[in-house]
Amino acid sequence: MEYVATHLRVVAALLVREMSTRFGSKPGGYVWALLDPAAHILLMTSIFQAIAHTPALGTSFALFFATGYIAFQFYQAMNGYLNAAVKANKALLSYPNVAPIDTIVARFVLQMGTTSLVAFIVLGTIVATMRVDTDLHWPSILEAIALACLFGLGVALINCVLFLKYPLYEQVFGIVNRPLFLISGVFFLPDSIPAPYRELVLINPLVHIIMGFRKGFYPEYRAIGLDMDYLYGIAFLTLFAGMLVFTLSRKTLRNE
Amino acid sequence: MIRFEQATKYARTKGIKKPIIEDASLTLNRGKSVGLLGRNGAGKSTLLRLIAGAIKLDGGRIIRRGKISWPLGFAGSFQSSMTGEQNVRFVARIYGVNTEQLIAYVEDFAELGPFFKAPVGTYSSGMKARLAFGLSMGVNFDYYLVDEITAVGDTNFKKKCQAVFETRLQDSDVVMVSHSTGTIRDYCDCGVVLEKGKMTYYENVEDAIRAHDKNMKES
Numbered sequence: 414m415e416y417v418a419t420h421l422r423v424v425a426a427l428l429v430r431e432m433s434t435r436f437g438s439k440p441g442g443y444v445w446a447l448l449d450p451a452a453h454i455l456l457m458t459s460i461f462q463a464i465a466h467t468p469a470l471g472t473s474f475a476l477f478f479a480t481g482y483i484a485f486q487f488y489q490a491m492n493g494y495l496n497a498a499v500k501a502n503k504a505l506l507s508y509p510n511v512a513p514i515d516t517i518v519a520r521f522v523l524q525m526g527t528t529s530l531v532a533f534i535v536l537g538t539i540v541a542t543m544r545v546d547t548d549l550h551w552p553s554i555l556e557a558i559a560l561a562c563l564f565g566l567g568v569a570l571i572n573c574v575l576f577l578k579y580p581l582y583e584q585v586f587g588i589v590n591r592p593l594f595l596i597s598g599v600f601f602l603p604d605s606i607p608a609p610y611r612e613l614v615l616i617n618p619l620v621h622i623i624m625g626f627r628k629g630f631y632p633e634y635r636a637i638g639l640d641m642d643y644l645y646g647i648a649f650l651t652l653f654a655g656m657l658v659f660t661l662s663r664k665t666l667r668n669e
Numbered sequence: 670m671i672r673f674e675q676a677t678k679y680a681r682t683k684g685i686k687k688p689i690i691e692d693a694s695l696t697l698n699r700g701k702s703v704g705l706l707g708r709n710g711a712g713k714s715t716l717l718r719l720i721a722g723a724i725k726l727d728g729g730r731i732i733r734r735g736k737i738s739w740p741l742g743f744a745g746s747f748q749s750s751m752t753g754e755q756n757v758r759f760v761a762r763i764y765g766v767n768t769e770q771l772i773a774y775v776e777d778f779a780e781l782g783p784f785f786k787a788p789v790g791t792y793s794s795g796m797k798a799r800l801a802f803g804l805s806m807g808v809n810f811d812y813y814l815v816d817e818i819t820a821v822g823d824t825n826f827k828k829k830c831q832a833v834f835e836t837r838l839q840d841s842d843v844v845m846v847s848h849s850t851g852t853i854r855d856y857c858d859c860g861v862v863l864e865k866g867k868m869t870y871y872e873n874v875e876d877a878i879r880a881h882d883k884n885m886k887e888s
Contacts, residue, residue: 422762425762430751434750434755466840493695504748505746505759506744507746508746509723512763649832663725664724667724667725
């Protein structure tokens with residue numbers, strides 16, 4: 414019990430620490446953690462709305478783009494923030510009761526909450542201002558969010574270790590990770606891609622996450638090619654591999 | 670009590686593997702403060718981190734009875750982007766002590782003035798040491814692990830440290846690393862000399878200092 418209590422205390426302390434320092438030096442503090450991505454999405458949405466008038470789904474371009482982008486962010490923001498969790502809290506790891514996994518847990522909880530709030534703000538604004546009523550299918554939405562977060566966590570657990578061990582890998586990961594935004598189906602529907610290329614696009618698990626998420630907003634969307642078994646398999650395999658690597662690399666993480 | 674049982678630890682950097690301790694067994698009993706002596710790079714600081722539990726052994730185990738502090742050193746365990754106050758809050762939370770009380774104590778002790786609310790990154794090493802020392806003295810431990818920290822600060826501050834430390838040492842012990850044999854003599858009853866992966870325990874601190882001096886002369 415003592416052991417669990419210590420971890421809970423440490424995670425709580427790290428949560429407060431992350432919240433107060435992430436945007437602590439700017440006036441407004443944590444509010445920026447919400448405002449920044451929300452403003453970013455609203456801006457991007459209005460730019461793309463000006464370029465393309467008719468979305469691939471439904472009638473609102475804003476909703477189409479924002480659903481794709483937010484589903485993507487559940488993975489991307491989580492992953493980007495967690496990749497640096499151990500490194501950013503290095504000094505605090507010299508307290509024996511702060512474990513590397515505590516920094517991950519704290520950031521996971523914080524990022525999950527932050528992106529969820531951003532999603533509420535942005536999607537809430539869009540849905541409320543739309544003329545057409547939207548039927549939300551919550552199970553699809555929550556399932557996609559959970560899988561995006563867990564997949565992001567799994568990749569980050571592996572990255573935390575590998576970034577420290579092989580600095581070159583960090584560069585390579587950055588190069589591979591950057592264009593993900595373009596190929597994950599934020600702007601387009603994989604359903605509309607011709608046969609040989611569609612199979613390639615569908616290898617990317619993020620494509621399935623975004624399709625699943627959109628299904629929750631568009632009841633008429635058939636999401637051809639969406640394979641939840643594949644998504645579950647990849648997400649949990651990555652998570653398991655991450656937990657294994659992270660546990661076995663305690664020494665690297667403590668920076669001995 | 671702190672007991673080493675066949676403890677082994679190697680320092681590894683870029684293909685070099687150097688033993689810090691090899692198959693070492695040793696018991697340090699409560700009620701005695703220990704001075705840890707050894708040449709530069711012998712691994713004294715690593716040994717303190719091992720005792721604290723911040724890093725793990727490669728083999729064997731360390732049994733600890735009692736609350737042990739984190740290793741107090743210059744480099745500090747502070748997050749430089751956080752203010753002094755935030756760092757203190759953090760420690761209060763992870764050790765489960767009263768936050769406001771600890772902040773009041775440290776603020777008074779460290780005499781940082783307005784800098785207490787500035788990021789630790791802006792501190793001088795003396796200021797960091799004052800914060801670190803005040804912070805650890807504000808939390809009750811059975812063992813304080815001290816890494817050279819008493820050497821910093823001006824005379825007034827040193828006096829203050831000494832006074833607080835001495836009251837603390839009435840019911841706590843210290844494991845101290847210092848290159849100043851005078852400091853070791855002042856605070857410690859017994860000594861451990863770390864040389865070539867071996868820990869040798871001396872009941873009397875004077876014997877430990879003598880053995881250490883002899884080691885230093887030999888090479």
